[in-house]
Amino acid sequence: MEHSISEVARMSGLTSRTLRHYDDIGLLRPVRTASNGYRWYGRRELLRLQRILFLRELDVPLAQIGRILDGDRDGVAALRRHRADLVAHRDRLEEIIATVDRTIADLTGQAHLSEEEFFTGLSARRDDLRRDLEARYGAAAGEHFTGADTVTGGWTREEHEQAAAQGRRLLRRLSEARSSGTAPGSAAVLDLMSEHYQGVRLLWPADAAAYHALADVVTGNPNQRAMIEEIDPLLPPWLADAIRAYAVRRLGYVPARGRE
Amino acid sequence: MEHSISEVARMSGLTSRTLRHYDDIGLLRPVRTASNGYRWYGRRELLRLQRILFLRELDVPLAQIGRILDGDRDGVAALRRHRADLVAHRDRLEEIIATVDRTIADLTGQAHLSEEEFFTGLSARRDDLRRDLEARYGAAAGEHFTGADTVTGGWTREEHEQAAAQGRRLLRRLSEARSSGTAPGSAAVLDLMSEHYQGVRLLWPADAAAYHALADVVTGNPNQRAMIEEIDPLLPPWLADAIRAYAVRRLGYVPARGRE
DNA sequence: CTGGACCTTCTCGTTACGTCAACTTCTAGC
DNA sequence: GCTAGAAGTTGACGTAACGAGAAGGTCCAG
Numbered sequence: 001m002e003h004s005i006s007e008v009a010r011m012s013g014l015t016s017r018t019l020r021h022y023d024d025i026g027l028l029r030p031v032r033t034a035s036n037g038y039r040w041y042g043r044r045e046l047l048r049l050q051r052i053l054f055l056r057e058l059d060v061p062l063a064q065i066g067r068i069l070d071g072d073r074d075g076v077a078a079l080r081r082h083r084a085d086l087v088a089h090r091d092r093l094e095e096i097i098a099t100v101d102r103t104i105a106d107l108t109g110q111a112h113l114s115e116e117e118f119f120t121g122l123s124a125r126r127d128d129l130r131r132d133l134e135a136r137y138g139a140a141a142g143e144h145f146t147g148a149d150t151v152t153g154g155w156t157r158e159e160h161e162q163a164a165a166q167g168r169r170l171l172r173r174l175s176e177a178r179s180s181g182t183a184p185g186s187a188a189v190l191d192l193m194s195e196h197y198q199g200v201r202l203l204w205p206a207d208a209a210a211y212h213a214l215a216d217v218v219t220g221n222p223n224q225r226a227m228i229e230e231i232d233p234l235l236p237p238w239l240a241d242a243i244r245a246y247a248v249r250r251l252g253y254v255p256a257r258g259r260e
Numbered sequence: 261m262e263h264s265i266s267e268v269a270r271m272s273g274l275t276s277r278t279l280r281h282y283d284d285i286g287l288l289r290p291v292r293t294a295s296n297g298y299r300w301y302g303r304r305e306l307l308r309l310q311r312i313l314f315l316r317e318l319d320v321p322l323a324q325i326g327r328i329l330d331g332d333r334d335g336v337a338a339l340r341r342h343r344a345d346l347v348a349h350r351d352r353l354e355e356i357i358a359t360v361d362r363t364i365a366d367l368t369g370q371a372h373l374s375e376e377e378f379f380t381g382l383s384a385r386r387d388d389l390r391r392d393l394e395a396r397y398g399a400a401a402g403e404h405f406t407g408a409d410t411v412t413g414g415w416t417r418e419e420h421e422q423a424a425a426q427g428r429r430l431l432r433r434l435s436e437a438r439s440s441g442t443a444p445g446s447a448a449v450l451d452l453m454s455e456h457y458q459g460v461r462l463l464w465p466a467d468a469a470a471y472h473a474l475a476d477v478v479t480g481n482p483n484q485r486a487m488i489e490e491i492d493p494l495l496p497p498w499l500a501d502a503i504r505a506y507a508v509r510r511l512g513y514v515p516a517r518g519r520e
Numbered sequence: 521c522t523g524g525a526c527c528t529t530c531t532c533g534t535t536a537c538g539t540c541a542a543c544t545t546c547t548a549g550c
Numbered sequence: 551g552c553t554a555g556a557a558g559t560t561g562a563c564g565t566a567a568c569g570a571g572a573a574g575g576t577c578c579a580g
Contacts, residue, residue: 004526004527005526005527006525006526006527011454011457011458011461012454012458013451013454015568015569016526016527017568017569017570018567018568018569020528020529021567021568025567036527036528036575036576036577037527037528037529037575037576038526038527038528038576039527039528046458046461047423049458050426050455050458050459051426053455053458054426054429054455057356057359058356058359058360058363059356061566061567062566062567063566076364076368079360079363079364080364082360083357083360083361083364086353086356086357086360087357089353090350090353090354090357093346093349093350093353094350096317096318096319096346097343097346097347097350099317099318100318100339100342100343100346101343103318103339104336104339104340104343108336163307166310166311166314169314191273194271194272194273195310195313195314197271198271198272198306198309198310198313199310201271201306264557264558265557265558266556266557266558275537275538276557276558277537277538277539278536278537278538280559280560281536281537285536296544296545296546296558296559297544297545297558297559297560298545298546298557298558298559299558299559321535321536322535322536323535
């Protein structure tokens with residue numbers, strides 16, 4: 001009892017193209033290929049196909065399916081690893097969905113947690129910030145503020161608002177990381193901090209040292225601190241740690257002992 | 261304040277290749293490209309990139325990111341649709357994880373719900389089945405059983421066991437669909453039934469009419485019924501409906517009024 | 521012997537880039 | 551001015567799992 005490729009396609013719900021593909025990659029070979037090139041499948045092939053379809057439905061990559069079915073050596077271990085991937089994927093989706101929800105709420109104006117602009121608010125208080133940095137670290141730290149090119153003057157009102165919303169979203173994501181017990185220096189947080197660093201650089205060409213100095217500003221500067229506490233009262237010191245961690249680990253900042 | 265491609269790469273954590281790619285597909289154009297081909301990015305481009313990264317982290321496809329950022333016309337609606345996709349994806353993952361768990365349990369012998377073989381059990385009772393079908397629908401229905409080529413005689417013991425485990429898993433997945441209130445004729449169930457049909461065909465070249473006749477067997481034949489009830493007491497009648505639905509909707513069976 | 525159904529082997533397109541390869545350009549040091 | 555090295559460029563191929571379509575061979579019924 002042999003079956004043509006279209007018969008197998010009908011029985012399995014696959015297309016003949018897919019079956020040809022499985023032949024190409026060696027996942028499911030026909031029992032024989034006639035001299036005219038026609039593929040013929042037998043019962044044993046159908047059994048294998050059935051198991052292929054099952055594993056495929058579990059999102060197991062075809063290559064792995066082949067390994068599981070061939071050397072059955074440790075199909076269970078492979079499945080366990082696959083399960084771990086699935087769970088991680090699902091957890092990540094949970095986070096993403098939550099973030100999307102808050103983003104939608106933010107965009108539709110349902111969330112007025114803070115009408116203040118974050119990055120732009122930062123920009124509006126440049127003089128304040130500059131004095132703060134200079135007082136803490138001397139004139140060199142504030143020097144970067146001199147260029148007029150760092151101002152956001154060229155932005156439209158819409159761009160301002162988008163930047164502000166972006167900043168609030170970022171702070172909320174950081175708040176989430178903090179409240180879930182994630183360390184400020186963990187890789188996941190540093191990834192988020194790269195967004196923060198980039199946001200800061202939109203307004204101010206901070207190098208590693210200047211960015212590092214910003215850590216003290218978010219806890220020490222009343223305006224900055226109040227803006228952040230409005231989103232999460234416990235965030236400022238944690239954010240300060242994250243800023244320092246990012247400056248050191250991703251920007252290569254070497255904690256100064258008085259150089260320059 | 262213009263930035264070279266490698267500066268932007270460092271700031272954003274992307275590679276220069278990725279930035280070149282974004283230029284190619286029109287997602288992020290440099291503010292200018294010098295006569296030597298070098299790309300230069302300004303503040304406005306960094307702002308756009310920041311929003312790109314945010315949406316990208318939410319698994320929004322690049323093409324859609326472009327549409328959202330350009331004509332901001334209905335970015336919220338797009339996000340809502342995207343959210344629906346994410347939720348569906350997560351729900352599907354939940355199901356898959358549950359199935360993988362049961363599969364692992366099955367493979368490691370932790371689940372001895374039924375030591376009987378399903379498809380192979382069906383095979384072992386071929387005479388029984390044949391008499392049943394003939395009694396219900398006349399000799400024509402049982403005729404398919406005559407070929408010796410339908411026997412699973414060529415199978416190894418391992419193949420028998422795998423087929424049996426596969427059959428039990430399928431019944432459990434069907435049971436899950438039933439208990440969650442899914443209709444036997446729904447697309448999702450028909451997809452599962454294609455596995456059932458294929459499993460049956462491994463043992464017995466049933467056409468649409470013969471498969472349709474099998475519906476009465478799973479409720480009427482004591483052996484079959486008992487085997488299925490062992491997995492889910494409420495499954496037999498529901499499974500019968502699913503078999504009929506599959507025969508009609510996927511195999512094109514026309515409910516007979518006495519033809520042939 | 522002809523039409524239609526079914527089969528074959530290319531080949532390109534999809535997504536979001538990674539990874540060479542081959543070349544040009546810029547910059548710093550001698 | 552020369553040269554090495556860093557950084558830039560444009561192709562072009564590879565990835566996973568096929569879909570779609572082209573161009574052509576094969577089989578079967580009327």
